[in-house]
Amino acid sequence: MAPISSLGLSSQEEKKALQDALEELNRQLILYESLGKGPEQSEEERRQASKVIGAMQKVSRAPTDIKMKADYQKKLQARRFLRANRKERRDQVNDLLKELTLAVQLCEETSNEGKELSTQNKDEMAVSKEEAWKIALDELNEQLVLYGSLGQGAEHISEEKEQAAKVVVAMHKVSDAHTDPKVKEEFLKKAEKFEKANPEERKKQMNALLKGLMILLASPFLLAGAAIFVAGSILYGVGSIVKGLGDLVTGGLWDSTFGDEGSDAR
Known part of the structure; x- marks a missing residue:
């Protein structure tokens, strides 16, 4: 994901909206990863895949500038996830979870921008x-x-x-x-x-x-x-x-x- 600090968000409310969308996507991806692998899970897998796609779309609609919206849409690849088979989806889930970890952390860090703390102090804290x-x-x-x-x-x-x-x-x-x-x-x-x-x-x-x-x-x-x-x-x-x-x-x-x-x- 692109660094959250570079998204040009103009208010704490916009940052919070983006952070909430990222965390919801993270939650739905973890739920998808927790599903069983047998054929009896196919209907449940389809339902959870739909929730993942919905969460991807929410992130893409979060308040960012036009360039960042396009970047998120490219990174998330909701259409590819929709058309993929189960194995391809699991691979995509693993890749996205790794990126979201950093994105959520960066979003959390920028919520403290109003405080007079140096980058070094933030890292130490x-x-x-x-x-x-x-x-x-x-x-x-x-x-x-x-x-x-x-x-x-x-x-x-x-x-x-x-x-x-x-x-x-x-x-x-x-x-x-x-x-x-x-x-x-x-x-x-x-x-x-x-x-x-x-x-x-x-x-x-x-x-x-x-x-x-x-x-x-x-x-x-x-x-x-x-x-x-x-x-x-x-x-x-x-x-x-x-x-x-x-x-x-x-x-x-x-x-x-x-x-x-x-x-x-x-």
Whole structure:
């Protein structure tokens, strides 16, 4: 994608409209990538392909100058996507997701243009926030692994409660570390549910959390919300799609384990 800062947008409202259109396209592309591959998925695939095309058209209609509109239309190639077969579409989805990652980041950065911050300071702030997020995720991962290593039985009840409390504290730190209110709220909900669960339920939640954390650790900071909230669940493969590491999509475990409270944040 062309750098967002070069689009000649005249207001924060126009930048927000473009950012929203890019994020919606990113969401629809991830949903497309999460579909199964069998013939029974053909009707679902066609429906989701139509949503991708609609999102492409919204990006092309977003407030930019004429030259940039033409550039977006060329990049997105909605007509080629419409005529492509399933394999060709998946290849196009992977290419677009890589470009959209940069486009969304650039759009996010330009929303702070009114602040008197140098480019260097902006970069340092972005790195600092992402580092804090990764550190919090690493700590939560460590506490969950420790929880999973505990023995079972009555003699371990006190130890289980103590380690469960440490997991809850780590989840609160993850919530505090991110700047997206939706991500903050989601981890607070997960912490509350983990705290109230019995040991058997906690083990199930622990397994879902550990798998979800692998994806969040691999995902760009600004796309953490998308990784959690697409279809109300973490789609296993978001991180690998963005980084071009292959298709590992097996959506739904996060949502099936923790309930459907994540879906109301979409």
